[in-house]
Amino acid sequence: MCGISGAVGLNNISELLFEGIKNLEYRGYDSCGVALMKNNRILVKKDIGGVEEFYRKHNVIQLKSKIGIAHTRWATHGKVTQENTHPFISSDGNFAVVHNGIISNYRPLRDKLKKEGFNFRSGTDTEVLAHLLEKFYKCSRNVEKAFIKTLSVIEGTFALAFISSYLPEQIFCAKRESPLMLGIGDEIKFVGSDFNAFIDHTKNAVILDDGEYAILSRDAYVVKSILSEEEVTKPITKIEWDSETSKKGGYPHYMLKEIYEQPQTISNALDLEPSGLDGVVDMFSKARNSYFLGVGTTYYVAKYAKYIFSQLSQEFFPSISSDEFQALANVDKHSLVFCASQSGETFDTLSALKHAKSKGARIAAVVNVMGSSIARLVDKVIIQGSGPEICVISTKAALSQMVILTLLAMKLALKKKVITRKTYNQHLQALRELPEIIQGVLNERSGFIHRLASKYSASRNWLYLGRGVYYPIALEAALKMKEVAYVHAEGMPGGFLKHGTLAMIDDDVFSIVFVPPPEDKVLYESTLHSIEEIRARSGFVLGIHFTPQGKNQDLYSEELILPKVPPLVAPLVQLVIGQLFAYFTAISLKRNIDKPRFLAKSVTVA
Numbered sequence: 001m002c003g004i005s006g007a008v009g010l011n012n013i014s015e016l017l018f019e020g021i022k023n024l025e026y027r028g029y030d031s032c033g034v035a036l037m038k039n040n041r042i043l044v045k046k047d048i049g050g051v052e053e054f055y056r057k058h059n060v061i062q063l064k065s066k067i068g069i070a071h072t073r074w075a076t077h078g079k080v081t082q083e084n085t086h087p088f089i090s091s092d093g094n095f096a097v098v099h100n101g102i103i104s105n106y107r108p109l110r111d112k113l114k115k116e117g118f119n120f121r122s123g124t125d126t127e128v129l130a131h132l133l134e135k136f137y138k139c140s141r142n143v144e145k146a147f148i149k150t151l152s153v154i155e156g157t158f159a160l161a162f163i164s165s166y167l168p169e170q171i172f173c174a175k176r177e178s179p180l181m182l183g184i185g186d187e188i189k190f191v192g193s194d195f196n197a198f199i200d201h202t203k204n205a206v207i208l209d210d211g212e213y214a215i216l217s218r219d220a221y222v223v224k225s226i227l228s229e230e231e232v233t234k235p236i237t238k239i240e241w242d243s244e245t246s247k248k249g250g251y252p253h254y255m256l257k258e259i260y261e262q263p264q265t266i267s268n269a270l271d272l273e274p275s276g277l278d279g280v281v282d283m284f285s286k287a288r289n290s291y292f293l294g295v296g297t298t299y300y301v302a303k304y305a306k307y308i309f310s311q312l313s314q315e316f317f318p319s320i321s322s323d324e325f326q327a328l329a330n331v332d333k334h335s336l337v338f339c340a341s342q343s344g345e346t347f348d349t350l351s352a353l354k355h356a357k358s359k360g361a362r363i364a365a366v367v368n369v370m371g372s373s374i375a376r377l378v379d380k381v382i383i384q385g386s387g388p389e390i391c392v393i394s395t396k397a398a399l400s401q402m403v404i405l406t407l408l409a410m411k412l413a414l415k416k417k418v419i420t421r422k423t424y425n426q427h428l429q430a431l432r433e434l435p436e437i438i439q440g441v442l443n444e445r446s447g448f449i450h451r452l453a454s455k456y457s458a459s460r461n462w463l464y465l466g467r468g469v470y471y472p473i474a475l476e477a478a479l480k481m482k483e484v485a486y487v488h489a490e491g492m493p494g495g496f497l498k499h500g501t502l503a504m505i506d507d508d509v510f511s512i513v514f515v516p517p518p519e520d521k522v523l524y525e526s527t528l529h530s531i532e533e534i535r536a537r538s539g540f541v542l543g544i545h546f547t548p549q550g551k552n553q554d555l556y557s558e559e560l561i562l563p564k565v566p567p568l569v570a571p572l573v574q575l576v577i578g579q580l581f582a583y584f585t586a587i588s589l590k591r592n593i594d595k596p597r598f599l600a601k602s603v604t605v606a
């Protein structure tokens with residue numbers, strides 16, 4: 001959702017800024033730009049397109065400077081054009097600003113500034129910031145005071161940074177509801193939307209809170225409250241991620257790399273400190289009503305949790321898409337709201353949690369990014385330890401969250417004595433086998449899935465069917481197909497089909513069915529009924545199943561046979577197949593795998 005990167009140092013920082021926004025490109029990638037201080041004057045270069053293309057085309061690396069800010073954009077206000085690309089400079093050229101978020105009152109501000117003679121060159125909300133800084137500087141002749149005044153008149157959400165030729169060795173930045181952090185190195189300071197902006201250069205970060213601003217110079221930094229203008233003492237957060245994990249490491253795409261990292265990320269999830277998980281289980285057991293939340297993929301994680309908790313702990317917990325939470329849920333101090341979020345910054349989820357908190361509910365989360373807004377807001381957080389997920393499409397983070405939620409459901413069931421210790425241990429053993437099972441599936445089935453995906457890549461309509469806990473798996477696998485391959489894929493419970501959608505079955509509609517292992521007798525048989533319904537209408541069915549070769553041979557048009565696995569983990573294994581099928585379809589269709597069109601990771605706007 002737009003990436004901000006800034007650096008001020010002893011030596012040339014042009015290349016560091018390039019690396020910074022390159023590492024943030026997953027947050028937005030329709031256009032990018034940079035503002036550098038050269039001989040006390042601001043030089044701005046910007047263009048539509050990706051970071052590498054922009055740097056090459058404008059030869060930006062050659063523009064040496066010791067201080068600068070850069071931005072990679074995901075358009076919200078204003079089309080994708082060079083004029084609408086950040087940074088924006090003030091009319092007099094003395095301020096250059098980059099911004100993430102939405103200035104909600106930008107229209108009246110812009111109209112007023114225009115009347116006062118300020119010259120607007122873009123259709124964005126951000127440009128008002130540059131002109132406001134100029135305007136207020138003219139009154140006070142003080143950059144910091146002009147900044148405070150600007151912050152006091154803008155409404156909405158922001159993470160912003162600017163440089164000014166009046167103070168050519170400093171970067172100013174501030175935040176409200178959009179993430180921003182500082183990187184603290186020796187003789188170099190950074191500002192970034194997240195750790196990836198500077199992880200290669202320092203592991204010491206200062207995470208800004210809402211209502212704070214900071215001033216950075218080569219040797220020092222200060223954080224202050226916007227309201228009181230007083231200095232705030234901030235702790236240094238040590239980044240635990242290894243910068244190497246953020247690299248592609250020989251894989252053609254981050255998506256594939258991250259799918260292949262899943263055996264490791266699941267092991268990490270299973271090795272989490274038990275006391276952290278037990279604390280959350282305690283919250284579930286004490287709450288009178290609990291809700292699972294998430295959006296997009298994490299909504300499907302929440303939906304998975306609904307099934308697995310209902311199944312294991314024999315208690316119904318609703319799942320709600322975060323954006324619908326306020327319209328639906330009625331929470332109070334007896335409620336628990338538990339969310340899943342990879343980034344920990346998603347606006348819809350953050351808003352739902354804040355709403356729940358304002359009503360007195362307890363709130364908890366499983367989050368991948370330490371120090372993120374959600375991680376800091378909730379009463380209890382589980383940091384899942386999956387490492388950076390760079391591809392815009394979530395894979396490893398979602399699967400690890402599902403594993404953690406399975407573990408929480410088992411722990412709650414044990415605490416409530418609805419399962420015995422023996423059953424708990426059997427389930428735990430099943431989870432412990434999962435990394436190896438997935439490794440085997442990746443090693444032995446990828447080639448087959450690749451061929452299958454190529455063969456059917458021209459199919460434009462897919463129905464993804466699953467029953468019970470396989471339904472959220474079908475939904476999530478369908479979402480992967482939509483977002484990476486831009487192919488229509490509709491996830492649906494198997495039983496739902498005959499209530500309408502069956503009418504669609506023809507030569508242009510393909511179905512993929514997630515079949516449970518036969519040991520899961522009721523679910524297995526009802527899933528086979530759904531398949532029969534399609535086949536009876538001559539529909540195409542790709543069955544992903546665990547039944548030995550030769551059994552039910554005529555049932556499927558195509559089949560992908562998986563090894564026998566414990567039923568508890570079978571849906572998770574099938575999700576990996578769904579991820580690979582979407583990936584290889586997108587490869588055949590030559591899609592932009594890690595940065596699909598129109599999307600951005602970490603959606604920090606409403």
Ligand code: F6R
Nearest residue numbers: 296297298341342343346393394
């Ligand atoms: C899909 C995807 C999105 C995110 C959603 C929530 O692959 O990544 O649907 O799951 O935007 O994001 P987080 O998990 O960061 O809260």
